[in-house]
Amino acid sequence: MTAPGSEKALRLQNAADPFHRLKEITAILREPDGCEWDRAQDFHSMKEGLLEEASEVVAAVESGDPENLKEELGDLAFLVLFYCRLAEEKGLFRAAEVYEAVSDKLVFRHPHVFGDLQTSDQKEILKNWEKLKEREQRARGEEPRFGEKTGHLPALIRADKIQSKASRKGFDWKRGDLASIFSVLRSEIDELEAELGATYEATDSPLSDMRRDRIEDELGDLLFSVVNLGRHLAVSSERSLHRSTEKFIERFRRLEEAASTEEVNPFGIENEAERLGALERLYQKVKSDRGH
Structure with missing residues (x-):
């Protein structure tokens, strides 16, 4: 009698290529004598x-790091096939249909590559992409609605995507008109400041729902305008904020290290004004030590 493990190993040896080998591994993990953890998963748990x-x-x-990227892409590819396997088990669709559908969609949405459309302008390509997407929706009996199917995205990425979609429909600032964008930014700052009021102080007391909504509205308008500026500069707001957050983390770690070597650790100063002043001086020193 052949051991179960040997049978599984033989199935992997007979796989036609790395893609089918991974697909076979995914199937084996989900089988009755596969992995109990993998068998317990479903669409939602994953x-x-x-x-x-x-x-x-x-x-x-x-x-x-290309080796790290290769590894992480492999992990993601496995999850795509895992979801396909879950769908196959429920009789929803086959993995092959997923790849066939996306292939058909890519060919349809690239008529400048696979068809007769003559253009190499990226803005024109994206405009045509949106038109073809809308045509697909109408063919399915759906009426396209601006902004739909974007609510799952991180806020900065969603704002950039929505602004880009509006731009492709012709609603945008003139290219290079940064003065107008900065003017809007200043206006949004003024509106937020006016909403907060000159005597606003953050306290432990909860804000009323109405007050919180108004502040969130004004702060959101400001952030939306910042994303707009980044888009016109061809800079990702999401990536920019990520870089700044990483930079602050690195600086704050060095601040903590520097504070621990002080005769009196600034973090331990009880007087708020003195503590903040001492930490700010040390923070500026930490920044200057690295040149930025």
Whole structure:
């Protein structure tokens, strides 16, 4: 009698290529004598893992490490096939249909590559992409609605995507008109400041729902305008904020290290004004030590 493990190993040896080998591994993990953990998963239980793996791909891109990127792309590819396997088990669709559908969609939406459309202008390509997407929706009996299917995105990415969509429909600032964008930015800052009032102080007392909504509205308008500026500068607001957050983390760690070597650790000063003053002086020193 052949051992179960040997049978599984033979199935992997007979896989036609790496893609089919991974697909076979995914199937084996879900089978009755497979992995109990994998067998216990469903569409919903794997959502967080899917988001985590996608984030790790992004982190690998940022790291510039090709080996790390290869590994993280593999993890993400496995989850795509895992979801396909779950769908196959429920009789919803086959993995092959997923790849066939996306292939057909890419060919349809690239008529400048696979068809007769003559253009190499990126803005024109994106405009045509949106038109073809809307045509697909109408063919399915759906009426396209601006901004739909974007609510799941991180806020900065969603704002940039929405602004870009509006721009492709012709609603945007004139290219290079940064003066107008900065004017709007200043106006939004003024509106937020006016809403807060000259005597506003953050306290432990909860804000009324109406007051919180008004402040969130004004702060949101300001952030939306900042994203607009980044878009016109061809700079990702999401990536910019991520870089600044990482920079602050690195500086704050050095601040903590420097504070621990002080005769009196500034973090331990009870007087708020003195503590903040001492920490600010030390923070500026930490910044200047690295040149920025």
